[in-house]
Amino acid sequence: MSVPTSSVVDVSSAVQGAPSRWEAQRSFDELGRPLRDITFCVVDLETTGGSAEGGSMITEIGAVKVRGGEVLGEFQTLVNPHAEIPAFIAVLTGITNTMVADAPSIDSALPAFLEFAQGCVLVAHNAPFDVGFLQHFAAKQGRPWPAFEVVDTAKLARRVVTRDDAPNCKLSSLARLFNSGTTPNHRALSDARATVDVLHGLMERLGGLGVQTLEELGTFSARVSSAQRRKRHLAERLPHAPGVYLFRDDRSRVLYVGTSRDLRTRVRSYFTASETRSRMGEMVRLAESVLGIECATPLEAQVRELRLIAEHKPKYNRRSRFPERVHFIKLTREPWPRLSLVRRVLDDDADYLGPFSSKKSAERCLHALHDTFPVRQCSDRLAREPSRSPCVLAEMGRCLSPCDGSADPTTYAAVVRQLRDAILRNPDEVVDTINRRMGGLAGDERFEEAGVHRDRLSAFIRAAARTQRLTALTRCPEVVAARREDDGRWAVHVVRFGRLAAAGVIPAGTNAHTYVETLRASAESVVPSPGPVPAATAEETEKVLRWLESEGVRLVDIEGEWTCPVGGASRHLALHDAVNQSRLSLVPFDDRRSLAPVHQPAR
Structure with a gap:
């Protein structure tokens, strides 16, 4: 059966009032429903993964009912998923198979x-x-x-919380900002209690x-300054077509580059209620002109956007x-090969893993391989026949120790072949080794150490x-x-060595x-490039791949x-993506944010 979509209360859409016996009263429509009179049900779930459609199950439900700042009741239950909880998830939530064995389905x-939630406005982060x-x-x-009407505290925070207030809009950061009495810990009721404090x-x-x-x-969020509205004329000369737009200041410096399927409509939104990001408002105040570059297809527009951003490096x-x-991880070609962290790929017949957008991710992946x-x-x-004292790692049994001449060249070469196979073809040996280690650490309740290995495995799987996906296309x-x-028309793209070479309809x-x-x-x-690096940026080739x-x-x-x-490695991505998405709402910022709070300039 079809399921009606909940209306989401956020900064980009108006609330659709739930049916009530007061709808016909004009005065009520004008005044609205006071927040102090609304009963909110703040809910949080723990699950075995990130996609219910993909088979993930709920393992815990926690909820708090509040009105006017007063807690009216709480709801908490573990849920038996009737399936194994992956060790990855157990490390994250602390919920084990034993804990849910006797829980209701x-x-x-x-x-x-x-x-419990009947008649409430749902709230979730x-x-x-x-x-x-x-x-x-x-x-x-x-x-x-x-x-249900739904309030999303993450979306709301993005319009209210500034970078000076908190480094990001994750639940853990917001809980600290608003001095929550509960620390989020990936247990449903605790996270729901923390979300109540964030909501208030x-x-x-x-x-x-x-x-x-x-x-x-x-x-x-529909509040837009009159100065922004007065610049709507900058969009009037743009076509209703896909393309790239460049905002420029009074000295023709590029402030911002964007892309859209409809240039005029998108650029106009920067001067109307649909564009409410404070950072973009600051950019619009500085803008004196907008250049539109019409493209044959949306994919061409996305690629041109990437190239123009890389060329101009716009501030906004x-x-x-x-x-x-x-960064890249390089498996060298020499008598005793090793792994090395490098900044570029050479045409030296070595094997490369990457690219990594941060050195931290590259180092995590390197640790996973060395583990x-x-x-x-x-x-x-x-x-070929070295002779010197062994290093500390050799004494610990974590290195075959070719340095002291005790390593058998045949055995060492076999390990290198397995390593190369894990990088280029089948990652199962790395996945199985680290999963066993995580399971042991989780069993000993050493969750912090297990989390380190989880991050290393995730970095390796993604890399x-x-x-593998980049190499497959860039060698064509x-x-x-x-x-x-x-x-009804046909869009055609020509891709050479992973680079978009032509587009047309x-x-x-x-x-x-x-x-x-x-x-x-x-x-x-297009001239091919060595290794996994395409004849373009990795981000461009990934956009081309998604279209293909x-x-x-x-x-x-x-x-x-x-x-x-x-x-x-792609077959392992679904689970790691689900865990990462869950962590984004709680773990303090250490990588690029996906929920960036707005920046409000000083006045």
Whole structure:
């Protein structure tokens, strides 16, 4: 059966009032519903993964019912998922298979929660995750989904909390900011209690800005300065077409580069209520002109955006400004090969893993490989028959010790072959080794140490999957593919060594084969690059890959062999992505944020 979508109260959409016996009263519509009179049900879930559709199950539900700052009740239950809880998840949540063995199933836990939450406005931090799981299992049980309104504290915080207040909008950071009496710890009731304190802290700030009703909460972010509105004319000359736009200041310096399927509509949004980010407001105040570059297809626009950001490095673009700042792990070619952290790929017949956007991620991956394969970690060049005292790692049994001549060259070469295979084809040996180690540490309740190994494994899986997917495409001299777009026309792209070389849309009435051949003839000439590095940035090639793998794409022609290993690292990504998404809401910032708070300039 179909499940109605909850209305989300955030800074980009107005609240749709739930049906009530007061709807017909004009005065009520004008005044709205005071926040102090709203009963909120703050909910948090723990799960076995990130996708209910993909088979992940709920392992715990926690909720707190509040009104007017007063706690009215709490709800908590473990849930038996009737499936093994992955060691990865057990390390994260502390919920083990033993703990849920006698817990109720979701078939009885969900109705109990819905009864508890009846008549409330649901609140969650990153609400699409929690509400999505609840809706999924309600549909699976054939249970009608109540017409809940939903407040997402993460989205709300992004419009209220500044960078000076907190480094990010994760629940742990916000809990510290608002002096929550509960520390989030990936247990459902504790996280729900912390979210209550965050909700009250956000409402206190909004109250000082005149937000008193649920309706005002939904439209708060629609405030745009008159100075922004007066610049709407800058978008008038832009076409309703896909492309790239560049905001420039009075000295023609590029302030910001963006992309859209509809240039005029998107640029106009910066001067209207739909563009409310304070950082973008600051940029708009400085902007004196907008340049639009029309592109044949949305993919071409995305690629041009990346290239222009890398070229101009605009102040107001947070991402993609420095594609050259990457790291690689290199498996050297020498008598006694080793792993090395390097900044660029050479044409030296070595094997490379990466690129990594941060040195920290590269080092985590390097540790994962060293934890699994006892190759030497010294940086010296060793002769085929070295002779010197062994290092500390050799004495600890973590290195085969070629330095003192005790290592058998055949045995060492076999380990190197296994290492190369893990990087290029099958990561299972690394995955199994670190999972066993994590399981042992979790069993001893040494969760912090287990978490270190979890992060190392995650870094390796992502890097290996990225390397294998990039290498598969970048070794192809040419791939030509097409897809029928929404308007019925065919979009065609020519990709050479992983770089977008040409893009076009076949005009109506034109011979398709002739058009494609003309497009190929006029495409950019591309020289291949060594290793996994494409003849473009990794980010560009990944965008091209996502398009090639999207539904409806047809391969017109291919030169070379485009294949990925069947047992490659990509098959392990789903679980690691789910855990990482869950951690994003709680773990203090140590990598690039996906929920960046707005920056408010000094006045």
